[in-house]
Amino acid sequence: xxxxxxQTPPSTRKTPFRLTIVHPCVGRFANMKRYIRTWRMEPIPAxxxxxxxxxxxxxxxxxxxxxxxxxxxPTDLVAISVETYTAKRAYQxxxxxxxxxxxxxxxxxxxxxxxxxxxxxxxxxxxxEAESLFPTVIDDYRHGRAESVYRSVxxxxxxxxxxxxxxxxxxxxxxxxxxFARGCRFKCDFCxxxxxxxxxxxxxxxxxxxxxxxxxxxxxxxxxxxxDNLTSNLEQAKEMMRAIIPLKLRxxxxxAINVAYDDEALDLMRRSGCQGxxxxxxxxxxxxxxxxxxxxxxxxxxxAAALANFRRHGLRIYGTFIFGYDxxxxxxxxxxxxxxxxxxxxxxAFNHITPFPGTPLYRRMEQDGRLLYDAWxxxxxxxxxxxxxxxxxxxxxxxxERCVKARRNFYGWPSIARRAMHRVNFRSPWMLLxxxxxxAMHQWDIEGRNGLPLGDANWHxxxxxATHERRRLVHGPV
Numbered sequence: 001x002x003x004x005x006x007q008t009p010p011s012t013r014k015t016p017f018r019l020t021i022v023h024p025c026v027g028r029f030a031n032m033k034r035y036i037r038t039w040r041m042e043p044i045p046a047x048x049x050x051x052x053x054x055x056x057x058x059x060x061x062x063x064x065x066x067x068x069x070x071x072x073x074p075t076d077l078v079a080i081s082v083e084t085y086t087a088k089r090a091y092q093x094x095x096x097x098x099x100x101x102x103x104x105x106x107x108x109x110x111x112x113x114x115x116x117x118x119x120x121x122x123x124x125x126x127x128x129e130a131e132s133l134f135p136t137v138i139d140d141y142r143h144g145r146a147e148s149v150y151r152s153v154x155x156x157x158x159x160x161x162x163x164x165x166x167x168x169x170x171x172x173x174x175x176x177x178x179x180f181a182r183g184c185r186f187k188c189d190f191c192x193x194x195x196x197x198x199x200x201x202x203x204x205x206x207x208x209x210x211x212x213x214x215x216x217x218x219x220x221x222x223x224x225x226x227x228d229n230l231t232s233n234l235e236q237a238k239e240m241m242r243a244i245i246p247l248k249l250r251x252x253x254x255x256a257i258n259v260a261y262d263d264e265a266l267d268l269m270r271r272s273g274c275q276g277x278x279x280x281x282x283x284x285x286x287x288x289x290x291x292x293x294x295x296x297x298x299x300x301x302x303x304a305a306a307l308a309n310f311r312r313h314g315l316r317i318y319g320t321f322i323f324g325y326d327x328x329x330x331x332x333x334x335x336x337x338x339x340x341x342x343x344x345x346x347x348x349a350f351n352h353i354t355p356f357p358g359t360p361l362y363r364r365m366e367q368d369g370r371l372l373y374d375a376w377x378x379x380x381x382x383x384x385x386x387x388x389x390x391x392x393x394x395x396x397x398x399x400x401e402r403c404v405k406a407r408r409n410f411y412g413w414p415s416i417a418r419r420a421m422h423r424v425n426f427r428s429p430w431m432l433l434x435x436x437x438x439x440a441m442h443q444w445d446i447e448g449r450n451g452l453p454l455g456d457a458n459w460h461x462x463x464x465x466a467t468h469e470r471r472r473l474v475h476g477p478v
Contacts, residue, residue: 016058017142020075020097021046021166024082024089025064027384030457035065038445042172044179044226045081045108045130047162052134057142061166064089071096077141079134081108082118084192084356084377088455091121091378095464098122103146105137109196113358117375119148120465128152129182131160155197158182158204161212175224176216180209180240184229186256188280189292189364190322192356193228201232206240213247222275222434225253230277232256234265241268249273250430256280257297260306266313275431276316276346279306284335287327293360307343311424316346316431321406324353324399326392333402337409344422346435347442350406352387352399365389372396377454384452404450411443 023043025035046061053059062069078097082090087110094104107126111118119125124146126133133150140146158181181204183197217223230253231237244251245268255277259265269277281303282294289295297303303319310317321336333350340348355362355371365371373379376388385404387396394402409415416439419425426432 016056017138018058018060018075018077019053019138020073020078021049021059021061022069022078022080022093023061023063023065024080024086024093025456026085027089027452027454028456028458029452032457034448036445036448036452037173037441040065040171040173041175041224042164042167042177043081044162044177047164047166048160049079049081049130049134050163050166051160052131053138053163054135057138059166063170064093066170066172069093069096071100075102077138078102078104079137080104080106080122082106082110083108084110084113085384085454086110087114087118087377091463092455092459092461094121095461098464099461103141105141107134109192110357112196113192113356115149121463124148124150126150126152129155131158155200155202158202159208161208164216174218174221176218176221177224177226178209178212178216179227180204180225180230181227181232181236184232184256186229186232186294186296187360188294190353190356190359190361192359195356195358195360201229203233203236203240206236206243209240210243210247213244213249217247217249223249223251225251227253230255231259231265234259234262238265238268241265241272241274245272247273250275252276252278254278257303257306258299260309261300263309266309266315269315270313274315275428275434276318277310278318278320279310280320281336282320282322283325283328283332284339285327285332288325288332291325291327292322303339304343311344314424314427316424316435317343318347318349319343319345320349320351322351322353323403324387324389324391328391329393330398330402333406337406340410341415341418344419344425346419346425347438348410350403350410352385352403355389382454384454385450404446407442407446411439411446413443416440416443 023046050059050061080090080094097104103123105124105126106118106122107130111125112127115125115127124137126137127149129152132152137150181201183201184193185199185201187194187199250273252275257279281297282292283289286298289297307317319340323332355365370390372388372390373382376382382388385400387399391399420435425435
């Protein structure tokens with residue numbers, strides 16, 4: 001009989017069932033003292049899980065980015081949400097608990113996109129969204145009838161309000177994170193979000209969002225709507241913005257470029273307190289945009305026309321650019337960097353494309369034999385900012401170096417000073433202060449992230465894997 005089968009029968013329990021929720025970090029250098037500041041936001045998925053737990057279950061939460069995990073603290077079940085970048089560290093954490101006889105359940109994007117892999121490192125996985133499944137998982141473990149695979153068959157109604165009490169005493173960035181909707185209707189080639197949600201989009205009841213905002217808002221703090229694409233359903237987004245106008249918030253979010261051409265939406269953003277948006281420009285090259293299935297970015301005059309409309313309504317923009325598609329050359333970096341400077345983007349990201357498992361991009365590169373690792377997220381040689389595939393127009397090393405160089409140029413003090421002089425960035429003293437602080441943080445974190453190992457370099461154990469074939473549990477008999 002294994003340790004994991006020797007759980008205390010429910011009938012003989014003298015203490016409440018104990019659940020531990022863990023949020024894993026991406027990785028950690030050996031003897032790393034300070035975690036990457038721009039990555040220290042509240043993990044809302046963990047708070048959603050906590051809200052789904054029955055009242056008579058004892059819940060503990062540990063954030064691997066901020067604090068040591070007390071592996072020897074008594075618990076009956078550990079829940080970990082796994083993303084591709086955090087998979088290696090999640091498996092390290094799971095191995096520590098499982099060696100102590102504690103079962104682990106995993107969910108999240110990576111568990112849905114790579115279920116066979118994830119199931120090797122835990123007792124149960126949740127495939128899909130947790131709202132309709134996690135209460136059943138808890139009940140099954142409490143009564144000794146746990147299953148290996150829990151699979152959602154349809155999108156749940158998003159009526160769960162996160163339990164933020166688990167964040168007390170932890171030092172996160174001073175942003176209030178709130179979710180209005182999940183998913184996105186666009187089918188971008190590289191995006192794991194569209195793969196996870198199958199290009200669907202669903203929003204929470206607006207009255208519930210308003211009530212949550214009333215409770216969590218703090219004077220002097222920005223609200224961040226964490227939606228993958230706030231305006232995927234533009235009419236619903238407009239209704240939400242009308243509803244929050246009386247709250248007099250300052251908020252930011254993420255949106256596709258198409259919202260720039262709807263003056264009513266832009267006016268509602270301004271009136272409801274929107275201070276800025278993350279917009280995925282991704283590329284300025286029409287052929288590259290077509291390859292990534294984002295040709296719509298060129299509508300109505302493209303990024304320059306969109307930015308003119310955003311500025312006209314006082315909205316600051318965090319523009320993202322990605323490189324490494326088949327038509328990208330060294331001039332692609334120069335064009336994007338010059339565009340970002342001239343347009344006065346408040347923040348910008350210059351990243352290489354990352355082939356996430358489950359995406360059309362990954363499948364295409366796998367079929368073409370261009371992937372450099374069987375699973376880059378688990379390979380001990382891989383480091384953050386390394387290129388896990390063969391680009392067509394440059395070497396992997398050149399692609400990585402050009403991305404880092406573009407970030408250094410954009411977040412250098414001369415660039416920060418020039419961009420601060422754009423009217424949209426200095427029109428509000430409060431937002432100008434935020435602009436300077438956020439740009440300084442990004443400048444600092446360029447080197448902090450570069451070369452970061454995936455997983456904790458201080459951990460020297462071996463990953464504890466399942467000893468039997470579990471593929472049939474995910475896909476049925478083969």
